[in-house]
Amino acid sequence: MLIFKIAARNIWRRKFRTIITMTAIGISFSMLLFFEQLHLGQHEMMANSGMRLSAGNIVIQGKGFNQNRELSSRVRNPDKHIEVLKKNFNSLHIIKRIFTSGNLTSPDGNIVVDTINGTEHAQEGKISDLKPKLIAGKWLSGNAGEIVIGAVAAKLLKVEIDSKVQLSMPDLGGNVVRTALRVRGIFKTGSTDTDRGYALVNIDEAAKLLNLGNAVSQIAIFTDLEKSTQVTHQIRKLIDDPSLEIMDWKDALPTLSQFMLVDKISMYVFLIIIFIIVAAGVLNSVLMSVMERTREFGVLKSIGMKPTSILNLIIIESALVGLLSIVFGFIVGQTISYIVYRYGIDPASLFGGESVEVAGVSMTEKIRTKITLWSVVWTSASVLLLTIISAIPPALRAARIIPVKAVREL
Amino acid sequence: MDIISLEKIEKTYIQGKLEVKALRGIDLNIGTGEFTAICGPSGSGKTTLLNIIGCLDNPTSGKALVTGKDISTLNATQLSNLRLHRIGFVFQAYNLVPVLTAYENVDLVLSLQGRPKNERTERVIKVLKEVGLSDLASRRPAEMSGGQQQRVAVARALVAEPSLILADEPTANLDSQTGKSLLKLMRQLNEEHGVTFLFSTHDSMVMDFSRRIVRIVDGTVAEDYVKDSRGESIETTSINQQV
Numbered sequence: 257m258l259i260f261k262i263a264a265r266n267i268w269r270r271k272f273r274t275i276i277t278m279t280a281i282g283i284s285f286s287m288l289l290f291f292e293q294l295h296l297g298q299h300e301m302m303a304n305s306g307m308r309l310s311a312g313n314i315v316i317q318g319k320g321f322n323q324n325r326e327l328s329s330r331v332r333n334p335d336k337h338i339e340v341l342k343k344n345f346n347s348l349h350i351i352k353r354i355f356t357s358g359n360l361t362s363p364d365g366n367i368v369v370d371t372i373n374g375t376e377h378a379q380e381g382k383i384s385d386l387k388p389k390l391i392a393g394k395w396l397s398g399n400a401g402e403i404v405i406g407a408v409a410a411k412l413l414k415v416e417i418d419s420k421v422q423l424s425m426p427d428l429g430g431n432v433v434r435t436a437l438r439v440r441g442i443f444k445t446g447s448t449d450t451d452r453g454y455a456l457v458n459i460d461e462a463a464k465l466l467n468l469g470n471a472v473s474q475i476a477i478f479t480d481l482e483k484s485t486q487v488t489h490q491i492r493k494l495i496d497d498p499s500l501e502i503m504d505w506k507d508a509l510p511t512l513s514q515f516m517l518v519d520k521i522s523m524y525v526f527l528i529i530i531f532i533i534v535a536a537g538v539l540n541s542v543l544m545s546v547m548e549r550t551r552e553f554g555v556l557k558s559i560g561m562k563p564t565s566i567l568n569l570i571i572i573e574s575a576l577v578g579l580l581s582i583v584f585g586f587i588v589g590q591t592i593s594y595i596v597y598r599y600g601i602d603p604a605s606l607f608g609g610e611s612v613e614v615a616g617v618s619m620t621e622k623i624r625t626k627i628t629l630w631s632v633v634w635t636s637a638s639v640l641l642l643t644i645i646s647a648i649p650p651a652l653r654a655a656r657i658i659p660v661k662a663v664r665e666l
Numbered sequence: 667m668d669i670i671s672l673e674k675i676e677k678t679y680i681q682g683k684l685e686v687k688a689l690r691g692i693d694l695n696i697g698t699g700e701f702t703a704i705c706g707p708s709g710s711g712k713t714t715l716l717n718i719i720g721c722l723d724n725p726t727s728g729k730a731l732v733t734g735k736d737i738s739t740l741n742a743t744q745l746s747n748l749r750l751h752r753i754g755f756v757f758q759a760y761n762l763v764p765v766l767t768a769y770e771n772v773d774l775v776l777s778l779q780g781r782p783k784n785e786r787t788e789r790v791i792k793v794l795k796e797v798g799l800s801d802l803a804s805r806r807p808a809e810m811s812g813g814q815q816q817r818v819a820v821a822r823a824l825v826a827e828p829s830l831i832l833a834d835e836p837t838a839n840l841d842s843q844t845g846k847s848l849l850k851l852m853r854q855l856n857e858e859h860g861v862t863f864l865f866s867t868h869d870s871m872v873m874d875f876s877r878r879i880v881r882i883v884d885g886t887v888a889e890d891y892v893k894d895s896r897g898e899s900i901e902t903t904s905i906n907q908q909v
Contacts, residue, residue, distance in 0.1 A: 258770065258777040265765035555761040558722055559822070560750025560778055562743065660722040663757065 259565060263572040267580075270545065274577060277541040281581035284534045285639045286589030288527060290625070292635055293593045295523050297626035299516050302614065303481065303505060305621060308385050309454070310371065311508040312351070312476030313484040314491060319501050321473060322508060327356060327428045330471040337475060337495050344494055345487070349478035351379040354462045356473075358425025360405070360455065364414035369405075370453035372425065374462025383478055385621070386443040386456070393417040393441035400461050403437040406451030407444035415439050423457070427466045435465055446604055447619070481505075515614060531642055538646035542574055546650040553654050554662020563655035570651035571644055578643030582636050590632075593625040600624045668731075669830055669862050670696040670719055675728035677714050677885075688714040690885040691728070696864060698829065701856045703865040703876035711885040712866040713834055719864065720753055720832045721745045733829050750778055754823025754861075756833035760815040762807040768818045769794065769803040775826045789825055797821045797851060813844030817851065824855060830862045837869050849875040 267274050307313060316337060318329035331337065334352050341348055354374035360367050373380075377396035381387050386404070387395050396404055403421065405413075415421055417439055424434040437457065445451055463469065479487050488504040495502060506513035546553075553566055600622025677689040688711045696702055704712045717723035718730055721737050730737050733752045740748065749755075754775075762771045769790055776786040794800050797817040807815050816836060823831045833852070837845035853875055856863050865872050873879055881889035 258766075258774055261770065262763060262765055269765060551761070552763065555755075555757065556763070557746070558720070558749065558755050558757075559775055560746055562746050562778075565778070660717045663722075663761065 259569050260572060263569055263576060266545070266549075266569075266573050267577055270548075273541060273544070277537060278577055278581040278584060280537045281534055281578065281639065281643065282584035282588065284530045285582055285585030285635065286592065288530055288639065289585065289589035289632065289635045290592050290596075291523060291526070292631050293625040293627055294596065294623070295520065296628065296631060297597070297624045299519070300481065300626055301621055301623060302512060302516065302619070303509075305385060305619070306509045306512045307476075307478070307505050308383050309450070310355070310373075311474070311505055313479050313481060314477040314488045314502065314504050315508045316475040316477070316491070316495065316500055316502050317473065317508075319499055322501065322503070322510075325355060325357075327354075327426075327466060327468065327473065330468065330473055331475060331500060332471045334470065334472045334475050337497075337500075340494050341475075341477065341491065344490070345479075347479065348487075349379070349383060351376050351383070351476045351478075352459055352472040353380075353474045353476055354459055354466065354468060354472050356425050356462070356466065358423055360403075360409065360413060361422045361424065362413035362415050362419065365412050367409055367412050367452065369409070369423075369455045370449075371455070372423070372462070373454070373456045374459045374466075375456055376459050377456075380456070386445065386454075389443045389445050390441045391444045393439065395441055396456060396458055397440070398458055400458065401435075401437050402440040402458065404441040404443065404456040405439060406454055407442055408448055408452035409455065410439065410442045412452070417442065423455075425466070428468055433465050433467075435461070531638075534639065535642055535646040538574060538577070538643050539649065541577075542570060542647045543650040543653070545573070546570060546654045549654075550657060550662045553657045554659040557657060557659040558663060566657075567651045567655040570654050571647055574643050574647030574651075575640065578640045581643070582639055585639070586632070586636070590627070593627055596623075597625045597627055667698050668695045669698045669700075669733055670694065670864070671729075671731040672715075672719075673729040675715070675718060675725045675730055677711070677718065677723070678726045688885055689718075689725070692882075692885070692887055694880060694887060694890070696862065698862055699856070699860045700878055701853060701863045701876055702878040702880060703867050703873050704880045704882055705866075705868055705873055706882035706888075707868065710882045712882045714885075715882065716832050716834055716864070716866040719830075720755060721749050750775070751826065752829050754826065754828040754831040756816070756819045756823050756831060756836045758835035758838045760807065760812070760819045760839070762815055762818055762822070764807050767804050767806055768799055768810065768814075768821075771807070771818055772821045772825050775822055779826060790821075793821045793825045796824070796855065811844075812839050813841075813848060816840060816844075816848055820848070820852060820855075824859075824861065827859070828861065830864065833863065833865045833867075835867055835869070836865065837867070837872055842871065845869070845871055 316331055318331055321329035338350055341350060356372050357368070357370050358372055360369050377398045381395050391407060396402055403423065410416070413421060419439050420436055421439060422434055422436050424432055427433045484504040488502060492502050556566060602622050603619040672692050672694040675689050675692040679686045679688055692715060704715060706712045714723065718725050719732055721732060724738065732748065735748060737745065763774065766774065772790045772793060773786055776789060794803055797820055799814065799817050799821065802810060802814060810818070837848060840848065849872060852863055855861060865876065867873065878892045879889070880887060
């Protein structure tokens, strides 16, 4: 216990130096914590946006659909599979969707719509990011002859709520089919791509028009993001159909998941640079402290203190500095993190008011940090470990001091 | 019984390309309970000799038995244990741990020995009382005078009830009055506890207080005598004229 007392008091012998060291470690730790939580939040937001718009945590699709996006790659008997899912899982949110592309024509304009989502209006409405962003009209009601489009599309077509538009698209056989629809709702996300090239219609109407019968392009399944991979494996075991591909969101949205991986790697590179700076700072500070106290260590060894006790003393001193720095860094980092969680960062404002699209996902929502216990634990533990490891070389130096030489030092 | 038994102790240092012979064949026996001063001019080898006796340094050749143990056969941990349990040190510059109070500095040795708290408390209080520092127990070294610090150092050396206390120039940094009072204290402790004191010094006052004087010149024992109560030499045990 006396060693703890000596260590605790020693760190305040050079107050100014200790405070500078602690500030450096603390600020580095707060940056580490904040950026980790910002990345977690940003990635989760991107994943959720991507999933809600065109996938799910897990998707069941016809084989090859992820590459060709064609109607021929379809799930032929979706209700049978949904029954299996409902029987085996309690809390899955399931949506059937038909994806295709086509043209929208009005008396005053004509545009290509990249994604026409023929969907179950009620189910889609529960999870959709577009429903809260309706600036005019209403969400799909399930009645025939309605369409929800984006604000850019509405502007280009010069249409309003209840205006008539004509949708034309190739059906399953490749024949162009047409239908007249009324604009029921107009959404505005801020992303030009989404507001121009994404439209929603009711699934029954789409299925009938495209000659799909009961078939759909996708069964989108929503569950906890963390459980996605595990549930995917379970579903694969339950639905063993070679004509289907069952994948989690990472496989369903490969561009997004690859972007997130690269983004994560670049963050780790940044973290390693921070770590090196912290390590160098700690090493320098502890080394100076050890060299100043050479004589003292000589005396301690003379009176019988063992080298391991001296090693422990230095390690405990560094660990205490590390712990105090972490407390300081936690307060700073978590405060910033909480502010960003509470108020968010508008990605558009960072890019001069333009909406931002990253890896095919419109960053229409504010980026918020995600504060998790694990992020606090692993960042704290790694900074503490780093502080301790950095102190080992000077601690070994102190432990190896030859008392007869050290005692003579001034 | 001899607590220290040195036989043909030699110590050679290499300084750059030079070989410096600090000790040139020292034969010396110190009995339990002695109060002995090793004196001699600067560079004569007295500190080197004290370091060897204190298990802080190894002789180049010769045999050194300290508390009955041949120190050349002991490893670093055993030497460390010997210092911790059997030898107390008093240094010229006090060398207290600056962040610890007087009480904690004294307690440190017992703590390193792993003794239980209640036993330590009792012992530390007793020793601090003996050295007359009961009132200053909570002061840190920087808040004490040189004499007071050296008393703490004596208490630290004494607290674990060692067989031997080695004091390297203990009065060098003290004024004569404080030095005298410290020596009186050490002498009293020697008489009361029977603990062996061995000084390295060229302070005449330390020599006056010592019962035996071993004079080292150029790394050899030039003179070794025991004094009577009046300070007169009554027995010369060894005179080595070797150069």
